[in-house]
Amino acid sequence: MKSRIREAQQRNEEAVAANAERVLNDDTFAMLRTRRARLALVVGTSLLIVLMAPAWTLGGSIVGILTVVAATVAWWLLKLSVRDVADLPDRFLDERQLAVRNQVYVEAYRWFAGVTVILASAGLVAFIALGEDPDTWTVDLTWDWCMALFWTVIASALSLPSMVLAIRDREDVLTTSA
Amino acid sequence: MILHSCYVAFILCPVGRKPRAEEPVYSRLEACRAAHEMSRQELADAVEVHYQTIGYLERGEYSPSLALALRIADVLDSPLERLFSLTPFDQESTIAKEAS
16 A cells, blocks of 8 residues: 555656656747736736636526636646746756745735735625624525635635736746857 | 724735845856857756756846855856856956957
8 A cells, every 4th residue: 555655656756747847948838938928818817817706606607617617727828838937846946946936925925915805804894884783694605606705716826826927027038048 | 993904004015015126246157158168058957957047147137046156157167256246247358358
């Protein structure tokens, strides 16, 4: 049993290393790494995150699932555009990439905290303002609302570091020998 | 409510704040690398960094750690102060030195 777990861990390590090697050095997706493409991906991903709640609550489960799939594709393209620097394990990054990633995570955390505090505050104010008797007012959380909240938070948390990196990082330098 | 507003303002203060500007480190790396007829990729492989990092160093957009600077100096067989400086290099003397 232990040897099987060890083998599985080794296979996983090899797959992660192969992916890191490919994404850091491969120029197949160079068209995603221009300034314009990166900004377009940030705008697209942001729109999909914003649309996540209305998609689930107004459009129903099918539209919600399609929006989640679209957001996943956008996130994957975004990761490719910044060479997955925000998510790769430390051992695959050099000192500059690690420094950039650390700054990006600080900034992404601030944005996430800022947006969360604003939305939570707005919700609290609405709860107080709209409820005739706040002590007895209840919120009905339907399955669609639950999914809307879940996927909005998940998509924001996973995408923000790569989005901040895509905005901050200059255009990818393609030439290796210049 | 007032306390809550203060907390919100405290949390939001750093949002969008620009990072502190670092002291610039001037580099003569590109000229030295060219003199050794090395590509960015070759130098990057030799000092174990990504080739883009060499580009950032050559453009003066990233200040290397002491360990990386020493590794680069070792590979290019050049004194550290000839590669990096806190003051701008004299362009003409750079070219003259590289030519000689």
